[in-house]
Every structure is written in structure tokens, then in C-alpha cells.
Amino acid sequence: MPEALPETTRPRGAFGLRAALAVLGGVLLMALMGMTVTDVIGRYLFNAPLRGATELTELLLAAVVFLGLPAVALADEHVTVDLVTDRMPAAVKPWRGAATGLFSAVVLAVVAWRVWVYAAQIGGYGGTTTTLAIPIAPLGYFCAVCTGFGALLTALVPAHALIRHLKGH
Template sequence: MSEATPDAPPPRGAFGLRAALAVLGGILLMALMGMTVTDVIGRYLFNAPLRGATELTELLLAAVVFLGLPAVALADEHVTVDLVTDRLPRAAQPWRLAAAGLFSAVVLAVVAWRVWVYASQIGGYGGTTTTLAIPIAPLGYFCAVCTGVGALLTAAVPAIALARHLKGH
């Protein structure tokens, strides 16, 4: 999406949020990597795999993926395929990007809502992981919040770019 506004500066406050998302994502990835290395070394050298490594990998991977939603939306770096839309007049591109952002935000908002509902169901019956008995609902709520923030940013970033475009003309 960012091809229509490559020289536009990001919205105010974006740098702090972007830095926080990058640091948190880096911490989660380092934890995932360290745990995987520990598990592999323990399994093959000492015949003692890390207990619950599969569960922790699943939880950390879900956290990293859903944390990436707001990060991608904030950077306006969604994967796009422009088969027809790139042939539209240049003046229509900001409008197209804003409309696509709004549509995508609605889809993400529905996903966030359903993940929240599912997390509350899991929390209602006390769902936990099998080996380590880690509660699953907090991860579900985290995923729902990240998706909701991603939805807001997916709508806001192209809308801000459109407003800047209109202000410049």
C-alpha cells in the first residue's frame, strides 16, 4: 500500500509505537530462538528435551504473528497484489488505498471480535496447555487486542495519507 505515498512522513507518535513493537517482537523472537536451541541441545546431546517446548513454541509463535499485525499496519507494508488497480489514475490511488484500508480494517475488526469471543470461551472453562498447564485465554485476549489495534491502524494510516494528499492539493 505504501507505493502511493513513499515520501510521506509517518503519523506523529508512530516512531515510539513502531519502536515498542519492534522491541517486543525482538524479545519474543529471541525467547523463541533460545528455547528452540535449548530444546535441540537438550534432546540430542543429553537425551533430555525441554519439557513443554512444543507448547511454548506454539504460544510464542502466535504472539509474534499477532504482534506483527499492528507493526505491519503502522508501517503500511501489507502484502498487496495490483493487477488492475495500478492502472488507475495517480489521483485515484490515495482514495483506493483509503477504501482498501477501510475494508481491511472491517475484516480485521471482525476477526478481533471473534478471537475475543473465543478467548472468553476458553477462559470460561479454564483452558490450559496440556503439559505445562499455561492458561490459553490471556494469549487469546492478546491476539484479539493486537488484531484490533491492527484494524485501527489499517484504517487510519491510509486515511491520514489521504488527508495529507487532499491538504497538499
């Protein structure tokens, strides 16, 4: 896997945004952990599981995964496989990064669009979770926005690195 971009090649303000995403992701993970512990203790010690714990786990897990997309894109730490590209000349690396970033951003943008359409369909018929009747559409819109933001960052971060490379920084 190629090295992530050094902090100096990342866009300004990236540290604050990464910190905000990390804090929000940490809060969601802590909520997920606390709910799971409460459910397990309730289930095995008191024979009283937490009502709707499975639904809440699914919703929180989806939120954490999709919240991670912009964080990964901002850090330029997408999972990559270098079978051929590691043998390319170093001068090609920034160009390759920008091209793959643009291609990946287009794919993520299509995913964001389709998730948005799906969330609208769910919202159209009032889809909710089974036990707690939590509306599902808002989570779908959240996932679509996170994916769209991840797509934007997936294109911009490598493009920023290419521009800095061309300027000689």
C-alpha cells in the same frame, strides 16, 4: 506491491510505536530462538528435551504473528496484489488506499471480535496447555487486542495519507 508510505505521510509518533513493537517482537523471537536451541541441545546431546517446548513454541509464535499485525499496519506494508489498480490514475491512489484500508479494517475488526469471543470461551472452561498447564485465554485476548489495534491502524494510516494529500502536503 505498492511502495509503503514515506515516513513523512505516517502519523506522528509512528516511529516510537514501531520501535516499541519491533523491540517487543525481537524479545519474543529471541526467547523463541533460545528455547528452541535449548530444546535441541537437550534433546540430542543429553537425551533430555525441554519439557513443554512445543507448547511454548506455539504460544510464542502466535504472539509474534499477532504482534506483527499492528506493526505491518503502521508501516502500511500489508501484502497486496495489484492486478487492476496499478493502471488507475495517480489521483485515485490516495482514495483507493483509504477505501481498501477501511474495508481491511472492517475485516480485521471482525476477526478481532471473533478471537475475543473464542478467548472468552476458552477462559470460561479454564483451557490450558497440556503439559505446562499454561492458561490459553490470556494469549487469545492478546491476539484479539493486537488484531483490533491492527484494524484501527489499517484504517487510520491510509486515511491520514489521504488527508495529507487533500491538504497538499
